[in-house]
Amino acid sequence: xxxxxxxxxxxxxxxxxxxxxxxxxxxxxxxxxxxxxxxxxxxxxxxxxxxxxxxxxxxxxxxxxxxxxxxxxxxxxxxxxxxxxxxxxxxxxxxxxxxxxxxxxxxxxxxxxxxxxxxxxxxxxxxxxxxxxxxxxxxxxxxxxxxxxxxxxxxxxxxxxxxxxxxxxxxxxxxxxxxxxxxxxxxxxxxxxxxxxxxxxxxxxxxxxxxxxxxxxxxxxxxxxxxxxxxxxxxxxxxxxxxxxxxx
Amino acid sequence: xxxxxxxxxxxxxxxxxxxxxxxxxxxxxxxxxxxxxxxxxxxxxxxxxxxxxxxxxxxxxxxxxxxxxxxxxxxxxxxxxxxxxxxxxxxxxxxxxxxxxxxxxxxxxxxxxxxxxxxxxxxxxxxxxxxxxxxxxxxxxxxxxxxxxxxxxxxxxxxxxxxxxxxxxxxxxxxxxxxxxxxxxxxxxxxxxxxxxxxxxxxxxxxxxxxxxxxxxxxxxxxxxxxxxxxxxxxxxxxxxxxxxxxxxxxxxxxxxxxxxxxxxxxxxxxxxxxxxxxxxxxxxxxxxxxxxxxxxxxxxxxx
Numbered sequence: 001x002x003x004x005x006x007x008x009x010x011x012x013x014x015x016x017x018x019x020x021x022x023x024x025x026x027x028x029x030x031x032x033x034x035x036x037x038x039x040x041x042x043x044x045x046x047x048x049x050x051x052x053x054x055x056x057x058x059x060x061x062x063x064x065x066x067x068x069x070x071x072x073x074x075x076x077x078x079x080x081x082x083x084x085x086x087x088x089x090x091x092x093x094x095x096x097x098x099x100x101x102x103x104x105x106x107x108x109x110x111x112x113x114x115x116x117x118x119x120x121x122x123x124x125x126x127x128x129x130x131x132x133x134x135x136x137x138x139x140x141x142x143x144x145x146x147x148x149x150x151x152x153x154x155x156x157x158x159x160x161x162x163x164x165x166x167x168x169x170x171x172x173x174x175x176x177x178x179x180x181x182x183x184x185x186x187x188x189x190x191x192x193x194x195x196x197x198x199x200x201x202x203x204x205x206x207x208x209x210x211x212x213x214x215x216x217x218x219x220x221x222x223x224x225x226x227x228x229x230x231x232x233x234x235x236x237x238x239x240x241x242x243x244x245x246x247x248x
Numbered sequence: 249x250x251x252x253x254x255x256x257x258x259x260x261x262x263x264x265x266x267x268x269x270x271x272x273x274x275x276x277x278x279x280x281x282x283x284x285x286x287x288x289x290x291x292x293x294x295x296x297x298x299x300x301x302x303x304x305x306x307x308x309x310x311x312x313x314x315x316x317x318x319x320x321x322x323x324x325x326x327x328x329x330x331x332x333x334x335x336x337x338x339x340x341x342x343x344x345x346x347x348x349x350x351x352x353x354x355x356x357x358x359x360x361x362x363x364x365x366x367x368x369x370x371x372x373x374x375x376x377x378x379x380x381x382x383x384x385x386x387x388x389x390x391x392x393x394x395x396x397x398x399x400x401x402x403x404x405x406x407x408x409x410x411x412x413x414x415x416x417x418x419x420x421x422x423x424x425x426x427x428x429x430x431x432x433x434x435x436x437x438x439x440x441x442x443x444x445x446x447x448x449x450x451x452x453x454x455x456x457x458x459x460x461x462x463x464x465x466x467x468x469x470x471x472x473x474x475x476x477x478x479x480x481x482x483x484x485x486x487x488x489x490x491x492x493x494x495x496x497x498x499x500x501x502x503x504x505x506x507x508x509x510x511x512x513x514x515x516x517x518x519x520x521x522x523x524x525x526x527x528x529x530x531x532x533x534x535x536x537x538x539x540x541x542x543x544x545x546x547x548x549x550x551x552x
Contacts, residue, residue, distance in 0.1 A: 058280045069273035077281060079548050084288040086480075086540040088488050090512045090529040092287065094522060095294040098307065118287045121280055150272040179376030181491035182509075186517060196378040200495055203382045212386050223379045230374040234367050 024218035037218050040198025044178060047109050047194060051116035052173045059124020059169060060162065064154055066125065067132035068140045078129065084122030093186050100187060107189025115187060116177045124169050131165035132158065164236065171237045175226045195222045292533065298526035305520035316527040325503050326528065329511040332418050336507060337486035339422045344482055347426060348433025353463065356441045369431035377428065381495025384424040417497050417505045425492055433478055440474035480543055487536055508532050
């Protein structure tokens, strides 16, 4: 800490230590609790895995229907869902907190999972739909002539061709949900706060001396999962995302 | 599993099986569509109703007309929030696009480490605004960050107290926001630049057009659709921005850096002014809709 106060922004630490990381992980204070970022991090993990998987699977099926099984009114339905991508989420906060209360999952991780799944549906549907529109219709038609049904075509023909868009959607949903703060702060209770809320509380907890090293270590911990995903798979993500955005 | 059964039935009893097969997509789509529909439009209407009610600490469905909106627009704090959104939105979009485009043009000069740079510029996008805000809070802290750095380099008169200066604090949010999004904008523009036909550029070069002129007269006009997509993305990011403000300044000093999103949160969840919060959310929704609906409409029209 002394180094931070004496040195400047660019001076490298003279005695690097991982102590701050340890403190940020397990003993830094957020408000009155001093359990570090660990419980928040675990909450985020528990929340992000089901939310990402469910919203991606539903998006894939919806996109498949909106592109290959169109029916009267399906385009209108798609347009209506599309608005959900842009809608400011402030609009749903008040009613949603009441609904979660009625369902008995207010302040729980499951409440957050539910909100993230529904809020993510429009984007995942959009991603898969735009991708599947590019697959030739003949593939589906030929399979239908051979007697394959709805699910078998999806499972055997469409899904094996979906790897690029699945990667994009998984990364997109993972970063969005992991980094979400608004739902986290509004819908979570004391025991279900995600890591972003934990970090914000930690950074705003004023002690006698502000421990910037611990704050920054905590920020790094909160950022690590998404950063790793980007470092490992960022290339595919950029390719898929920009192709869609420029085209669409 | 349904497929196997469905097709088996289809072969033996044609009419029923065929009808069933036709209904499968609709039945599969129904649950998630209904959920999303209720979530988007049902809650929108509900919020709209709340904004016309007398709700304060608890929802109260007594109808009071546009009283909450009157209170909203008489509130000084709301006007501060709107002004801030104007400053933040304008600068965030303007600077974000300019820097993103410049970076894209520089990266497009066929330099060797392009792939590496392109990925690195995108890393900020992986971060939560909360992480960005926490980091910039330290960098911009007058006692520890940039100001101290400049002092130690010998610029004793250098003062950079924007973070705690009520008139300047909003600009720190712009800085952090642009830092976060410039890489993404760059990626969009870069993809657009790659999509431009090389032969047009060759032709212009043969005609003796200078490089800046080619960029100004040919390339940038070709990028119009990308400008449009980027504008959409950035403007709705700006209107929704909440996390960054909360992490960097929490709307302070005082309420000098409030934006509509933080105003709504404060009113609805910590000041016990549910009706007022709902009214401000409705205004946000109307603003986004005014930008997005014409865009979506033209997009869907254009595709047919």
